[in-house]
Amino acid sequence: MTTAVAEAAGGPGRGPAEAYNRMELMICVAARYLENGATVIVGTGAPCAAAMLAQKTASPDLMIMFEAGGMGPFLPTMPISVGDSRTFHRGLVASSMAEIMEHCQRGWIDYTFLGGAQIDMYGNINSTMIGTDIQRPKVRFPGSGGANDLASLAWRTMMITVQDARRFIPKLDFMTSPGYIAGRGAREAAGLPPGAGPYKVITDLCVLGFDEETKRMRVESLHRGVPKTRVVENTGFELIWPADPPETSPPTSEELRVLREEVDPYRYIIGRS
Amino acid sequence: MGYEAPYVERQVTYRRTGEGELFTDPDVDRAREHFRAKSRSMVPKVTTVRQAVADLISDGDYLAVGGFGGSRIPTAVLHEIVRQGRRNLGLSGHTATHDCQILAAGKCFDRCDVAYVVGLEARGLSRAARRLFESGEVRVTEWSNAALAWRYKAAAMGVPFLPIRSVMGTDTEARSAGVRVECPFTGKTFLAVPALFPDVAVIHVHRADVYGNSQIDGITIADWDLARAAKRLIITTERLVPHEDIRRRPDRTAIPYFLVDAVCEVPYGSYPGNMPYEYYSDERHLREWLDAEENEEVLKAFLDRYIYGVSCFSEYLDLCGGIERLRELRAEELCLEAEGRTSR
Numbered sequence: 001m002t003t004a005v006a007e008a009a010g011g012p013g014r015g016p017a018e019a020y021n022r023m024e025l026m027i028c029v030a031a032r033y034l035e036n037g038a039t040v041i042v043g044t045g046a047p048c049a050a051a052m053l054a055q056k057t058a059s060p061d062l063m064i065m066f067e068a069g070g071m072g073p074f075l076p077t078m079p080i081s082v083g084d085s086r087t088f089h090r091g092l093v094a095s096s097m098a099e100i101m102e103h104c105q106r107g108w109i110d111y112t113f114l115g116g117a118q119i120d121m122y123g124n125i126n127s128t129m130i131g132t133d134i135q136r137p138k139v140r141f142p143g144s145g146g147a148n149d150l151a152s153l154a155w156r157t158m159m160i161t162v163q164d165a166r167r168f169i170p171k172l173d174f175m176t177s178p179g180y181i182a183g184r185g186a187r188e189a190a191g192l193p194p195g196a197g198p199y200k201v202i203t204d205l206c207v208l209g210f211d212e213e214t215k216r217m218r219v220e221s222l223h224r225g226v227p228k229t230r231v232v233e234n235t236g237f238e239l240i241w242p243a244d245p246p247e248t249s250p251p252t253s254e255e256l257r258v259l260r261e262e263v264d265p266y267r268y269i270i271g272r273s
Numbered sequence: 274m275g276y277e278a279p280y281v282e283r284q285v286t287y288r289r290t291g292e293g294e295l296f297t298d299p300d301v302d303r304a305r306e307h308f309r310a311k312s313r314s315m316v317p318k319v320t321t322v323r324q325a326v327a328d329l330i331s332d333g334d335y336l337a338v339g340g341f342g343g344s345r346i347p348t349a350v351l352h353e354i355v356r357q358g359r360r361n362l363g364l365s366g367h368t369a370t371h372d373c374q375i376l377a378a379g380k381c382f383d384r385c386d387v388a389y390v391v392g393l394e395a396r397g398l399s400r401a402a403r404r405l406f407e408s409g410e411v412r413v414t415e416w417s418n419a420a421l422a423w424r425y426k427a428a429a430m431g432v433p434f435l436p437i438r439s440v441m442g443t444d445t446e447a448r449s450a451g452v453r454v455e456c457p458f459t460g461k462t463f464l465a466v467p468a469l470f471p472d473v474a475v476i477h478v479h480r481a482d483v484y485g486n487s488q489i490d491g492i493t494i495a496d497w498d499l500a501r502a503a504k505r506l507i508i509t510t511e512r513l514v515p516h517e518d519i520r521r522r523p524d525r526t527a528i529p530y531f532l533v534d535a536v537c538e539v540p541y542g543s544y545p546g547n548m549p550y551e552y553y554s555d556e557r558h559l560r561e562w563l564d565a566e567e568n569e570e571v572l573k574a575f576l577d578r579y580i581y582g583v584s585c586f587s588e589y590l591d592l593c594g595g596i597e598r599l600r601e602l603r604a605e606e607l608c609l610e611a612e613g614r615t616s617r
Contacts, residue, residue: 044395068341069492076608081394083341083494085549094492098426101419105438134448140406142392144445149419152439175444190442191462
């Protein structure tokens with residue numbers, strides 16, 4: 001799989017590029033949005049790797065928190081649970097879920113990352129079920145967990161996800177966590193805190209943002225070697241396109257080195273690509 | 274191909290009230306009467322897990338489990354609930370992962386306040402729990418982790434609800450039992466979430482004295498509030514400590530004795546879950562659980578071996594590799610390998 005993605009990244013006839021897989025690409029791109037001095041709540045997996053990478057590169061003073069209560073750890077390895085002891089290993093505070101969520105509700109949390117089975121053009125997310133009847137779903141997923149709270153209360157929500165037309169769909173089976181709900185003003189009308197919402201969706205094909213006017217998903221940059229048609233084919237709804245989308249700057253060799261040697265040496269996350 | 278359609282202000286209608294079922298009574302005066310009738314005497318409450326489950330957990334009760342699904346969980350009590358065949362329990366699904374998996378395997382509950390169920394975070398989904406939630410045999414009301422944590426907090430405060438700022442505007446709200454309310458001071462909209470007083474809660478702690486005074490190391494998750502919200506409380510503890518140890522460090526005490534109905538000493542009681550500063554989770558055994566859920570037959574054989582076929586928790590630990598395996602998990606928790614001291 002590394003070969004296929006490296007080809008997509010380097011592209012035929014574009015000269016040698018350092019090989020990296022799509023998971024490494026997404027993690028490196030995501031990490032760049034976490035500026036030094038910011039606060040972020042992460043889960044397990046790719047978001048945690050992105051936060052660790054940011055902390056070990058450009059943002060040593062990134063404050064990493066976990067929803068079960070861990071604050072400011074030096075993670076010795078990837079946590080398996082957002083409540084396991086790694087999440088407060090050599091940390092600043094071992095607190096509680098209420099403490100973390102209340103920091104979030106008071107407006108202290110800059111970034112968070114979410115995942116889900118389905119996402120729509122407003123960045124709304126389904127992690128609850130496939131089907132029509134919640135009492136008898138076709139496929140039951142875990143549900144909100146802390147996702148709804150983080151999506152509601154953190155200033156900026158990001159997603160790291162593989163992009164395909166089954167995941168990026170026009171209508172969710174169930175809206176677990178709010179994006180922009182139905183467009184500009186809808187979050188505020190529902191009672192959610194103003195000024196917060198989805199920020200970036202980082203996929204294996206491109207970086208997506210949200211249009212100021214409509215709050216619909218908009219292409220910000222294409223990853224190296226990815227043609228526009230491939231993004232269109234892998235999205236189940238119409239995206240907003242700039243006239244000439246720029247290329248995402250690819251992972252640097254330093255980012256890849258830190259990711260591979262220090263963040264995820266056992267390839268728990270980056271081996272999944 | 275730029276976006277050309279003119280922006281149209283969408284009209285959205287919101288349900289004022291979630292249509293989900295409210296499984297527990299949020300009335301604070303009935304809660305006060307319940308707590309008024311309980312003993313305040315500081316008497317020894319040490320008992321066995323078997324006796325505690327027999328005495329304090331009945332069919333139909335609403336149960337809340339402390340910890341975080343696979344971290345600091347009271348595994349021995351969960352196994353005993355399955356072994357004693359409890360049925361029709363209500364379950365608080367506040368990040369219920371391995372705990373939910375155990376109770377789902379025993380088909381012990383028929384209603385659930387869901388924040389997080391079925392999954393085991395990075396480990397994957399429990400197929401047995403999924404089958405149960407997809408069967409129509411479990412009534413669900415949807416919430417979020419913070420909503421449930423704040424529902425415990427409202428109960429702990431002795432107020433019938435708390436206004437919160439999440440959940441609103443989504444299907445999660447529509448399937449919750451929350452009610453939109455207007456702030457009397459600012460006129461802004463909030464979701465009122467009802468106090469959750471579980472009939473019984475079970476919490477695993479690092480140390481407790483015989484009276485139930487309990488101390489927790491590391492994150493407390495929602496257990497500070499849960500201990501106060503529960504009508505009955507079972508404590509399992511890694512170790513019983515002399516009462517004087519509690520008095521020496523009262524700042525460490527998370528749960529005072531009078532909230533506690535039973536104390537059970539269960540060394541390695543969170544296994545196969547993680548216990549902060551003590552031992553890491555046994556990912557090998559948790560993988561075995563997930564694999565055994567392939568179908569009901571394989572799962573039955575697995576449960577016969579590990580739960581129905583043993584009489585107590587220490588027998589289960591022995592089946593899982595006993596003290597040698599626990600030594601490895603302790604080394605992993607304490608990162609001893611990184612310091613060049615492997616367990617073998």
